[in-house]
Amino acid sequence: MIKLANWTNAACAVTIISLPLCSAAPIEPGTTNSLTLSAFLQLVVEHNESVQARVLEFQIAQKKFKAERGIFEPELLLSYDRVENKRENTAEQRRSTGIPQFEEKNNIYTAGLDALIPTGARIRLGYSLHDLRNNLQDPPFGIIVTNTPRREFQTFAGVNLTQPLLKNAWFSATLANIRLAALASDVAFQEYRHQMMLVISTSEATYWNLYLAQEQVRFFRESTSLAETLVRDNEARFQTGKGSELEILEAKAGLALRKTKLAEAEQKRVETATQMLTLISQTATEPTSILQAVDSPMGSVFGPQPAESAQTALEMNPDYIGQLKKLTEENIRVAYARNQHLPEIDLKASYGLNGLGPDPESSWEDVQQRGFPSFSVGVEWHIPLGGGIKARNELAAAKLRKQQALITLKETEIQILNAIDTALRKIRSTHDAIGDYEQIVSFNRNLLDSELERLEVGKIGSRRVLEVEASLFEAKNAVVEAQVQNERARLELELVQGTVLRSRNLDLPQKEIKLRTAGLLKQVGLSEHQYRSLLKDLQLTRERRMPFSQTGAQEERGGLGRTSAPQFISTDDDEKTPRILRQTIDELNTTRPQK
DSSP: OOOGGGGGGGGGGOOOOOOTTSSSSOTTTTEEEEEEEHHHHHHHHOOHHHHHHHHHHHHHHHHHHHHHHHHOOOOOEEEEEEEEEEOOOOHHHHHOOOOOOOEEEEEEEEEEEEETTTTTTTEEEEEEEEEEEEGGGSTTTTOTTTTSOOOOOEEEEEEEEESSSSTHHHHHTTTHHHHHHHHHHHHHHHHHHHHHHHHHHHHHHHHHHHHHHHHHHHOOOOOOOHHHHHHHEEEEHHHHHOOOHHHHHHHHHHHHHHHHHHHHHHHHHHHHHHHHHTTOOOOOOOOEEEEEEEOOOOOOOOOHHHHHHHHHHHHHOOHHHHHHHHHHHHHHHHHHHHTTTTEEEEEEEEEEEEEEEESSSHHHHHHHOOEEEEEEEEEEEOOOOOOHHHHHHHHHHHHHHHHHHHHHHHHHHHHHHHHHHHHHHHHHHHHHHHHHHHHHHHHHHHHHHHHHHHHHSSSHHHHHHHHHHHHHHHHHHHHHHHHHHHHHHHHHHHHHTTTTTHTTTHHHHHHHHHHHHHHHHHHHOOOOOOOHHHHHHTTTTTOOSSSSSOOOOOOOOOTTTTTOOOSSSOOTGGSSOOOHHHHHHHHHHHHHHOO
């Protein structure tokens, strides 16, 4: 049986984005791989196994829906019975037949079509042929008659109908499982959208983490270069008798600190690049692949109005839509349970024609020409003596589940609206922070230039220059952090609104997903049997989470090496966080920038 691990070679088969399939350049080990955001997201969609599993899980739900629709498929019934019977006749039978014992050896052949119709009725159109052979067909004792038939063929052709009148009757009861399967397919599609958005959001957030790590490395290298220059200048002044040994020691201490922080920043960059490789299901091997983020954040303040954003979320958020579908499911279950609580009264009717002859052909001609009719009609009641204990309690449970679904739907709506308000505030605050930090950067850069000039003329020591340069580093790092957090805030808003896929042209309808998946499965050479085996395996992993974990511990904020950033979504009060979005929050916080 095919296992999920063996599905890697067929990764492109479940790629459903509208971009050219499998067109992104692969990651080359041992070289610098410059990635735009769109190219990285394409690699994620093409190779991330959690996305592939969700696509196939949606196909599983589609197959179940088709299976439920098969309840109306007619069935061909074929049967054969051999009946041998021997018994004593009663006194009355002996007087009328003159035979003390009755013996028979019969063959019974039956064929028919049996089908369920949407009203809940079962209809059977059938034909039966009884090949009768018994001692009543023998001639009377003492009489010899030639050409007397010693067997008879009895034919019946007709239709039988069993129509429930209350319980299991009419369309609502008959179509209940089909409607539930259709809704389950819709829920699976929303779960696919949720997983897809989570993967895309996590990937984009990780991309910006890499950009932040790159900038921090660049800032530390600039800072280290300045410290090295100060060490050389102080040593030169000391040689000429214009400086002191203390200034050399101060400059070397500043250089050592910066080299340490630079090494830490480079390690954080490597860890972030490894997380990106995990998202595209690629193992970090030697020689190490070097990933470089090409795009830079825009730091935009643009965002929809709260009312517009809320309306969009209630129309597109997969958690909310999925919960609406589940509420509809519970409504169907309540209606079905109410139907099952009704008395079971069935209308039964049959009509057919009979024929008899010495052979099958003449027996059938008798049906066609003379057509001895047979007709019956009746009503059958089933009355539970305990008042329907099972049906009554199942109806009560269905009503409680419906109430639970209503409460969960309201809970989901509240948390979505609150999350939208938080995201909009983050967008505005981070945009304002970018402008403020840029002013601080400008001030500290001018101050550093001034202090370097004063250092040249001997008015200040190198310690003062190092302090000003540390302040400049802090300001530049804060600008980049604010830019990244602005991007993450906008990403958070899109995630809550449910527009992550639409804004990136990845949100395809269910029919398109089915067509592309089926076509691409053929391209990679999977047979129908292998595909069904894979679907069966994936049913065992439907609750699978992304293979992605946070590395490293968060350091204390402050000092020259401050490289932290706010969390993507705050979970300070995790116990009060609503359960519907908690998984999304946990996954996204896993990728927050590390210090």
